[in-house]
Amino acid sequence: MSREFDVNRLMQEWRINGFVVFEGLIPLEKIDRIRQAWMPIRDDGIKQHGQGNAGKHRYNIGVPFESPFVDEEIFEHPALVEFLERVLGPDYVCAGFDSNTPFPGSEYQSWHRDCYSLFPGLMTPAYQLGVKFPLVDTCEENGSFEVIPCTQHVADEDLQTELDDVIGAGVNRRAQYHPIRLNLKKGSLWVHDARVYHRGTPNRSDHSRDELGMSFCRPWLFSKHMLQGYTEPHFPRKLRDGLSPHAQQVLRYQRVKDD
Secondary structure, X not given: OOOOOOHHHHHHHHHHHOEEEEOOOOOHHHHHHHHXXXXXXXXXXXXXXXXXXXXXXXXXXXXXOOOOOOOHHHHOOHHHHHHHHHHHOOOOEEEEEEEEEEOOOOOOOOOEOOOOOOOOOOOOOOOEEEEEEEOOOOOOOOOOEEEOOOHXXXXXXXXXXXXXXXXXXXXXXXXXXXXXXXXXXXXXXXXXXXXXXXXXXXXXXXXXXXXXXXXXXXXXXXOHHHHHHXXXXXXXXXXXXXXXXXXXXXXXXXXXXXX
């Protein structure tokens, strides 16, 4: 049975904090199937990137637009669709599919945003979001994310190259800043404005903390550079044709390949 979500309340949180959590949105057995399919893809990516391509022992590896990763029960969940339409408008698009995986021995990331202000000095509504879900329970031991609420409202672009100096790098975070630690249970999904300040934290556990994330944006923002590793046809036609009309519309800029 699908869990009910109060989208009105989530929108209130969003307007202030710039991120929300959909707790228990994805069935655990589905997460386990995705994780099983993900592991060999992730391991192949690690072989290519050595000690890490997003910091020491931390990896960003592209997720294929294939089954079981492209799953309508996740990105087309009615509550999530309603939320995304209210934030981005009804014609939003999927811009990419990526992962963030810190292994034991990874350290703090620098404070960062996932995109830049389009109009420096001018606060605007959201135009790009991350929709992310962990494949394991996340906690302070295995490197869960820290997010600073309300920072999507910061329009001063000159701060972006100085965030570690301003907020404090690593364990030396300044006390006047109050990030929230996203210790999420497996099956939960979180959405954040790409402008919100956040960082990964050290993984001191004995296992990796795998997280997958789709990027969604307003259609006028999408450009070819967003395809990154998906410049060649990559979206199986049979999979695309089996999706709902709305899902096909959301994925309309991904390049279809014949099976």
